[in-house]
Amino acid sequence: MSEFKYACPVCGQHIRCDSSQSGTVMDCPTCFQKIIAPQAPVGEQTLILTGTKVNGDRSAPKNQEVNPAAPRPASGISGPIVVIIILIGIVAAAGFVYRGTIFKSPTPLDAKNGATNQTKEVKKAAPVLAAPPSNDTNWTLNLKGADVPDAAAAGRVEGQDFICERATLQGGLLTLRNGDLSIAINFAGANPQMLAGKTINVATNAATAARVTYHWKDGDDSRHEFFNNGYALVLSFGEATNNRISGKIYLCTSDEDKSYVAGTFKAEIRKPKPKR
Secondary structure, eight states: OOOOEEETTOOOOOOEEEEEGTTTTTOOTOOEEEEEOOOOOOSSSOOOOOEEEESSSSSSSSSOOOOOTTTOOOSSSOOEEEHHHHHHHHHHHHHHHHHHTTTTOOHHHHHHHHHHHHHHHHHHTSSOOOOOOOTTOOOOSSGOOOOOSSSEEEEETTEEEEOOOEEEEETTTTEEEETTTEEEEEOOTTTTHHTTOOOEOOOOOSSOOEEEEEEEEEEEEEEEEEEESOOOEEEEEEETTTTEEEEEEEEHHHHHTOOEEEEEEEEEEEEOOOOO
């Protein structure tokens, strides 16, 4: 059996077969038409044989010369591959058109929110204030050893940590508060102008002095402790401006818990309560 080639009568694709396949129906690999293979050439035949399309004109000559100028496919690209290429092109075009939606850049608002979140994280990382312990280093009734730190007034009062959260000066009564725990020093109605710029020193041997009151909660019960003398106090006031007066305090009392507070404060000046 000898091999030979023949041309598809529809698209011109060359098809290889052997003499045993002459007269049989074959599929063109390019246009998928049903082709009847021609008879094998005899001897040194130079003409390119042409198959016959099924249901076509079977009386057409089987041996004819193919026009060498006729276009022939450079390669056998099948229909499914063409469909895939078209789909890829459609997807690429859609991606280009909607690229702004798919790859959305951060808006100025998003950037602002991101900066805000970072600021919040920085604020959360701020150290928490803690009251120093009551010991002989921090608590002393000797004013020569009094040390007023340049920080928010803090200490321990009646065995509880105290950090001044807010302060008020009303009708000569200076009050430092930490929740339900408070320290009040009564200057017998002295107004802010009288106290501004003044420093008050009270030694433990003073016969009488400004009354100091501790107020706190013990469960549901309110507790108080008063000191009219027997305590050490250094209290310096700054200038009174914009309904505020700043100050520094060092206070140690002779209770069993060795209560004390030391540091700075800024008190809100309030009008005296009306007399009844």
